[in-house]
Amino acid sequence: MSQSNVLTAEARERVGKGSARAIRRSGNIPAVIYGEKQPPIAITLPYKEVFHRIHAGGFKTTIFTVKVNGQSIQALPKDYQLDPVRGFPMHVDFLRVGRHTVVTVNVPVRFLNEEQAPGIKRGGVLNVARHEVEFTCPANAIPDFIEVDLTGLDIGDTVHISAVKLPEGVTPTITDRDFTIASIAAPAGMKSEESEEAAEAQAEGESGEAE
Structure with a gap:
């Protein structure tokens, strides 16, 4: 100690x-x-x-x-x-x-390698759904944090708890679903452009049907 x-x-x-x-x-x-x-x-x-x-x-x-x-x-x-x-x-x-005490604790999330995420390089935004995650674990083995590696993630990608490597004996208290830790969202400008493109495609399709 x-x-x-x-x-x-x-x-x-x-x-x-x-x-x-x-x-x-x-x-x-x-x-x-x-x-x-x-x-x-x-x-x-x-x-x-x-x-x-x-x-x-x-x-x-x-x-x-x-x-x-x-x-x-x-x-x-x-x-x-x-x-x-x-x-x-x-x-x-x-x-x-x-010696055998098991506790429930909230453990902070640490994000790694943002510079290695293509989505962030392209202007995407890291949306953090959970800054902390609640776990049960041995009291003598409480992690200081859990790490989420963002390497290779693109716009629209989502990180779930199943993708996070957890220390032995550390278990999420939520067990009924593979919950989201974070995602990479498109920047506002890109969303606007995508909406305009979708609207134009829809208009062209409607115009073609009318002909």
Whole structure:
């Protein structure tokens, strides 16, 4: 476990809205660690640490070592609450991670080799249907991202999840269809030209029928 993924926490005995407000006023954030058939542990974490972790990206796909009361607990952030007006972190829920823990996570999509896609070279636009994909996977093998290779794709081509090479044990939660990740669409100018050509062809056909 990387030292950068260590969080130092303090246990808290009191819970509830009043206690949570007092914790936030002191520059900390209330949090809870639950799961693995063990009693939940109420903790506090430094506000600045949590704020930077959340806004650095990948927070909910990173397993942290939470150090509290002499224990080192492997835990995955499952949810967090932000102030609806100011966007400040208000609370974090952690899930204990064991050797056989399987989790459901949203994994970012990374697109590669746009310069090798003929459709994009011709002015096509990459339409991203899913910037993240929800997967189930072992908690100790959560991918940082999945990669979509755009090499050879032309205007009108579509990338489905079946075309993406996934790490072992990583499975999409959507299993009833081969859903779309992205497609390459024609630019607006090309669409207009195609529409005009189609209209002209249709007019010529109608004219021929009239004769």
